[in-house]
Amino acid sequence: MADEKETTAAPAAPAPPKKGWEPTGEIAESDASKALLEKFAGFAAPVKNLAKEPTVMVKKEKLVEALEYLKSDPQHLFDYLSDMTAVHYPDNDKKIMTVYHLYSTSRKDSIRVKCELDEGEACPTCVGVWPAANWMEREAFDLMGVAFEGHPDLRRILMPDEWEGHPLRKEYPLGGPQEEEIRSNKYGKPQLLPDDLEEARKIIEEGRNER
């Protein structure tokens, strides 16, 4: 409700480009990203970044292998999975992107690895590489609907087990599944109920019956 008011009241923003999300900035490189691109040539591509964070896009087939390489290669030793999440790009060709932020506790270096997925495609799990990924992948599954292949315990984690839909997907309304329903009732926008108790009760009752 509130955000609709928001969008109308906000200063006219430039229309978001329709063709999808494309990172801008410049390609940042580190030893690790160079080595990764070399080793997985054809499967890895550098990604532009705003803040000079080395970022590599790895294809799904080689993802676990690449992560394992980054973790165990004595040159890199990215032993710490700082964060793992997924992003939904409904306008892109590949609609889901999983993002891994790695850090090396011994070399004090970080790298970001990304992986593009088609809608409904399962991402290979990296629980075998870092046990830490367990909950992170569960969270991504729960909120974004990304399935993880080979995950030992892929259940919802933050939402209730019987919840329908994946809240962080772009098509999921902010007000939840009922939001559209609420908006499209015959009173149009949510309104203050009349002071008269009987009338208010009647309106509520009607709304309930309609639903």
Next chain:
Amino acid sequence: MDTLLNLWSTIESWMLAFPVVIYLVKIGILLGCVFAVVAYITLAERRLLGFYQSRLGPNRVGPLGLIQPVADGLKCFLKEDIVPLNSNPLLFRLAPVFAFFPPFAGFAVFTFALPWVMPNGRTYHYSVADVDLGVLFIMAISSLGIFGLILAGWSSGSKYPLFGSLRSASQMLAYEVPLTLSVISVVMMAGSFRLSDIVAAQQAYKFYFFIPCIIGFVVYFISSVAEMNRTPFDLPEGESEIIGFHTEYSGMRFAFFFVAEYANVVFISMLAPALFLGGYDIPFVNDLALYGAHPNIVSILGVCSYAAKSTIFALFVIWVRATFPRYRYDQLLKIGWLVLLPIALANLFVVAGIKLFLLK
């Protein structure tokens, strides 16, 4: 004065005609005192904990919060009494009673001072029933308190109380043994189970039994703290982990457990002076000689001295609660069985040696 005395002798003659009346009156007075002390030890504890923890404690109800216990009792009385669906209703209702009566029954065998002498020469004892086997009776009665906890925990039909009661049962069993053994060392010194005899023996020996039985006294203190389920041995109710055998209880039934716990505190801290600290003996004074001259003054002072000693003990217990963290379940049992029990046994030998060779 004379009329008063005459009145008294009439009452007395009536009472002598029905000896049960004397007992009833004594029981009434004793229970009244015990209830009052129990009520106010809760207040004392809360105020003292407040002091230790740099806060005030309850100070709103009445001057200095003195009516707080009444308010607490009233609150518990008015609260809804919930019997869980899953419980065994009969045992659930019975359990608080089981927990409640033992500490109060135990007070019957205490003697609080040398007898009061009336002007007409008749003496009145400061005890309800100073039986021959007082200490044994206390041990027997206090071993019954555990049933309340077990039954409460089991009949609640919930897992937390079950754990609580399992813990408390094994804890009580583990600590009852060293407790009894440390008491036995005193019995050995005195040669009697009667509490007034034990005090008399301390008066006759002219030293208190905590001197020869110092190990026993320490063991007694530790295991009695455990028996009372208080920090650092408050596992049965460990608020932050298992919450305790009375988790499902509410209102007055909970208050029963609560009162029983504090009655236990009072009980243990009144038993300790009798056994180890000379009971109603006034320190640094030859009581018996003085008693011949001014019997009533000595008996009043004796009551005061007894009260002072128990108060110090009780304060110590509260102090311990404010200071220490809680032991873990396995550590607690280990301490009971592997540390205190051997020490208590060794103490028996030491005391026997003292009795045989030093005090011929």
Next chain:
Amino acid sequence: MNAEKPSYMREVLETREMELNMGPQHPATHGVYRAILTLDGERIMKLNSVVGYLHRGIEKWAEYRTYQQGVPIYDRLDYLGAVLNNHGIVGAVEKLLQLEVPRKAEYQRVICDELQRLASHLMWFATHALDIGAMSVLFYGVREREPIMDLFEAHFGQRLLPNAYPIGGCRLDFPKGWTEACRKFLKALKPRIDDYETLLTGNRMWRQRTIGVGVISKEDAIAYGLSGPTLRGSGVCFDVRRSIPYSAYPEFDFEIPLGTNGDVFDRYLCRMKEMRQSIRIIEQALDGMPEGDLKGKAPKIMRAPMGEVYFTVEAAKGQLGYYIVSDGTDKPYRLHIKSPSFINLQGLNRMSEGALIADMVAIIGSIDIVLGEVDR
């Protein structure tokens, strides 16, 4: 841990496992966290964590708010370390927009951050000790935290969730007399921490309850992605303030306390030592407070080019990260919060293997979770 004992008992006697539901309403879970324990006697065979009772959908919500509008809500994640959350989001947006923050503002941020860290650690100290049964400590911890809250109130106008920093700098200079009050408080706090250490660190019971309990090895700790004192207790030197420097931290002289065994006691010691280091940092920052501007040159309407940034700060609980994806509008396209409590809580499974119920309580306390941050 004598892990063989139950298995022996289970071989000889016919025993049954018991499932115990710990939480969501349980005092030792520090909020609404539920652990389904499979128990053999009192020993934990298996732990199944259930979280999400406090899930408020902050990440979804953030996508509908402009960068400035979003800032106050992140205070609600770790409500005991609100200022640090604030620093995280503000830093992330500044990194995204490549804003320059004045040096004086950075100093102010460091001071408030460290005060907040002190407050959070004091609160942890209070509740952790209460979990283990030392009741008085609760009140001591809360008492020490109180002046910090007062300082926040004086400076930010709010105690718990102060919405501390705007994007691009700081709002106001410290009020008159604030610096002196802060110094006075720190001076009073130092001996108090020593006192508490004498109360607990050397206490035999405390040591018995914490040493060797909830052990997690260095390798496991890294693999499970733990962070903050929970990780450093295992002897891994990873502190975002040093490892991935941000704000004005490189300018200060402080140590990173490390543990050796990775048990509850080490984590406890780490946090206690960290409090002293925080005091040190604040004192240095107060001494070296530079002159100059407080408010940076932040645009009124913040539109970032398409792109993504990941910015982490050392929150009281560990590494707190904000991953922002921007699509060229003034709202984040996607905002992901790497919350330390969430990841640290995952390590509980590992730490509580073969532990007793009472240990479990101590371990949860030592991880220092805040459920608002776990569930987001």
Next chain:
Amino acid sequence: MMMTVLLIIVGALIALFAIGVVSFKHPVASAVSLLVGFLLVGVFYLLYGAEFVAAVQVMVYAGGIMVLYLMGVLFTDNEWIHVTRQTHLQAWIGLVLILAFFAFFGHKLFHSEYPAIENVASQTVVQKENKAEEKLGYLKRETNPRSVSVKLFSDYLIPFEAASVLLTVAVVGGIFLAKKEV
């Protein structure tokens, strides 16, 4: 007279609770009635003036053994309660044995001489006055620990030791019963 009435009442209650022990369906109910029975036996001893035995009865049986009993019942799997039949063939053998037992004791009871109950009871009520001057005079009394232990370790040594053997057997039996089927 009063004594006899009390004894009969207490005896009847003991019998009632003893029947309760075997006839209650739920093991916890049985255990609780056994506990009450033990306590009443303690009262019985008290009425006979055997204070020491009464105290020991309560302490050992009620306070010690019953606790273990109850713990055992409470914390073991008792789903079998509903499938176990309460009476079967052994009941008849038991009945025969009980009748024989009662016959034997009834015979003994009516053909031996006992001191009158009233006398025994009145003996224990001893007035003690002016204890302060006695100066440990209590050591001469019958119920002091010394005389009890002397009796226990001289006249009744064999029953005392036999009881310990019995307990050991019970412990071994308990472990055997709790063992998994091998």
